[in-house]
Amino acid sequence: MxxxxxxxxxxxxxxxxxxxxxxxxxxxxxxxxxxxxxxxxxxxxxxxxxxxxxxxxxxxxxxxxxxxxxxxxxxxxxAKLDTGAMSMVIEHGITTQQISVQQVYDVRRTIEMRTVALAALRRTDHEAAAIGRSARLMRENFRNPEAVMEHDIAFHEAIAAASHNPVFSLIVTAFSGVTRRTWVIGWRTRSSDEAQLKMIKGHEDIADAILKGDPRLAAEHMAEHFDKSVKALIDAGIA
Amino acid sequence: MxxxxxxxxxxxxxxxxxxxxxxxxxxxxxxxxxxxxxxxxxxxxxxxxxxxxxxxxxxxxxxxxxxxxxxxxxxxxxAKLDTGAMSMVIEHGITTQQISVQQVYDVRRTIEMRTVALAALRRTDHEAAAIGRSARLMRENFRNPEAVMEHDIAFHEAIAAASHNPVFSLIVTAFSGVTRRTWVIGWRTRSSDEAQLKMIKGHEDIADAILKGDPRLAAEHMAEHFDKSVKALIDAGIA
DNA sequence: CCTCGAAAACCTGTATGACAGGTTATTATT
DNA sequence: AATAATAACCTGTCATACAGGTTTTCGAGG
Missing domain, CATH: 1.10.10.10 (Winged helix-like DNA-binding domain superfamily/Winged helix DNA-binding domain)
Incomplete structure (x- = not known):
């Protein structure tokens, strides 16, 4: 046979x-x-x-x-490089409790500290504009959490893209699904308008640093952003 | 688009x-x-x-x-969390020339700078021993490149495991396939026994730093290791 | 009543054939 | 030569069949 x-x-x-x-x-x-x-x-x-x-x-x-x-x-x-599978794996790990949201955030922080620095060094004007635009849209829609979240995700993905390393993009995008599941929790812990606007300000600072081409400053702001996000998740009791 | x-x-x-x-x-x-x-x-x-x-x-x-x-x-x-799919995606990206080996190494460097620091802080004695063992086996088999490579890969995966964050393990392991394809190239550029033994020494330094629980030192050695590896790849003409 | 082993009942792996509906190549018509 | 009709491919889904694992059931024997 x-x-x-x-x-x-x-x-x-x-x-x-x-x-x-x-x-x-x-x-x-x-x-x-x-x-x-x-x-x-x-x-x-x-x-x-x-x-x-x-x-x-x-x-x-x-x-x-x-x-x-x-x-x-x-x-x-x-097919072109796509995040689909990776995304499913991460989500599966979370839903079956094999990994925690906090662990994902630690990885995100590690990676995005690098993407943001690379973006500051390698971003085109067009990319810098796209990053700035996402930050601006977060502020403009700030009464609509869902919209803020989507622009937030787009913001991080745009930074990854501006790193000009598709592997970073792949990983950051793969985490977007998890972000969609937990973002609103972090938002709610920022109960006051002031706290929420401060978080948005953080994004604008990152965008500015990238625009200025200052990798160190950009990384600093990104670190701060993640530290606050993780703290918000912990305060909300996310293991 | x-x-x-x-x-x-x-x-x-x-x-x-x-x-x-x-x-x-x-x-x-x-x-x-x-x-x-x-x-x-x-x-x-x-x-x-x-x-x-x-x-x-x-x-x-x-x-x-x-x-x-x-x-x-x-x-x-x-299923338990497994790297299979992620690994395939990365390999696909490489074989279809959508990502370069160097880009993968940049991501690895970013991630492993963190895993090694976490490992230094969180490793159990057992894990520290496993890491040290892999380094030792590299030296003992140093006339057999294939064996050195496998112990090298095991070394990096053991460090990721000792970070106690399965997401890091997942990613590091996913890259192992790429490493298998390019490792020998870097090894060959280290033409002299001396250069090869120096590279192995680098691993032992990392293992020692983890054993001592010194994250800063461990990260330093890891950075050095990656810088040399990337340089070796570039010298060999890997885009 | 308990133990053990064999049959029965399920389950997945693979093969075959059929047909609907989408896409591309061919051909006929103008 | 442009275009519309048509044939030739191709994938999506269904039904059926059977081989070969695995688990469950159940009866024979102790």
Whole structure:
């Protein structure tokens, strides 16, 4: 029936895993770039000599990790770097209580202390403007917590983007989901308008430092921001 | 640029995506912990009123992201936090040239400067011993680059573990795959025995600082280690 | 009544065939 | 040569079947 590349008898990892590896191998050996099309399911079925069921589950797995894009009628294509999978992993860790929100914040702080410094050094004018704009929109919408949160998230993602290192962007964006779940808690602990506006001011200070191109100052403001955020979460009883 | 998932556009997320969400939702609403069993495919098929094909592809997707564990005959179970998916994403980014090795090293440096400091503060005696052991094994096997590399990777993962923040472990471990691909390059640029032993000495210094519980010193040595590694990669022409 | 082992009942892994509906290539028509 | 109709592909979903693990059940024997 089917036996072609299995001289050393292994404890079968399953046909699907094999198919996944074959597809990844195909991407590598062909040097495919994002957007390039992969073989059709039928072609892969013939090549691997397995059923379409297996090939489909393999494609679907890669799609779940956002390594490829699938859509009806079209062949699957190599995907652009995307945070989807990473985000799911983090969320899973939180919902199953394997990691705490505070631990995520510690990682965020560590990473964003760096992204903010890099952003100050490498940001384009356009990026600096986008960062400033998010900060401004936080203030303008400050009566609408939901909007403030979204601009806050956009603010941090914009800084990561301005670091010009997509790996930082990837990680920061992956944490955005967690932020959406906990942000409002921190906001509520800042009970007075004054406290809330002060927090927004902190963002503006960061944006200014990036605009001025001062990495040290930017990192200082970012550290302060995180320290206050973590304190707010602790005050609210988030483990 | 990027467009999808915006204002008017979401005709059909597909039955599989729906099923995936349903399963995740089940995990959350039931408060399942790692090891807990999920409903059988048949049960899910009835509940969602879709074919087993769809349910299976959903399970398989979650399995690909390592959110659940599947094995023949047994029901799927909630998985422990695992680096599998994250690792694949990073590797994909590298093979498709969306991120560079140097960018990964910059992230590693950022993160490990923190893990090493945390390790110095929070390591148990057992963890300190494990870290020291890896460093020692590097020296003992120093004629066998492959072995040195594996102990090097174990060294960094042990430090991350000693930080007592699983998110750091997750990220550091996710990068191990990339390290395996490039490590030997850095090793070769250290052409003399002397240079190679110096690099190993660097690891021992880090281990000592952690043992002594001196976070500042540990971070210093780690920084030095990364600076030299990155320099080695650059000298070797790794973009 | 308890123990142990075998059958039964479930479950997942893989294969096959079918068909709807989307997308691309081909061809016929103007 | 531009365009519209059509054929050829391709993916999404369903139904069915069966092999081979795993757990449960239950009866035979002590």
């Amino acid at each position: 089917q036996e072609q590349t299995d001289p050393p008898d292994e404890p079968s990892p399953g046909l699907v895993s094999t198919a996944i590896q074959a597809i990844i191998q195909h991407i590598r050996s062909e040097g495919l770039a994002p957007g390039d099309p992969l073989p059709s399911e039928a072609a892969m079925t013939r090549q691997l000599n397995v059923s379409r069921t297996v090939v489909r589950e393999a494609f679907r797995s890669l799609s779940a990790m956002r390594l490829i894009d699938m859509s009806a009628g079209r062949r699957a294509t190599v | 990027q467009e999808q998932t915006d204002p008017p556009d979401e005709p059909s997320p597909g039955l599989v995506s729906t099923a995936i969400q349903a399963i995740i939702q089940h995990i959350r609403s039931e408060g399942l912990a790692p090891g807990d069993p999920l409903p059988s495919e048949a049960a899910m098929t009835r509940q969602l009123n879709v074919s087993r094909t769809v349910v299976r592809e959903a399970f398989r997707s979650l399995s690909a992201m390592r959110l659940i564990d599947m094995s023949a005959g047994r029901r799927a179970t909630v």
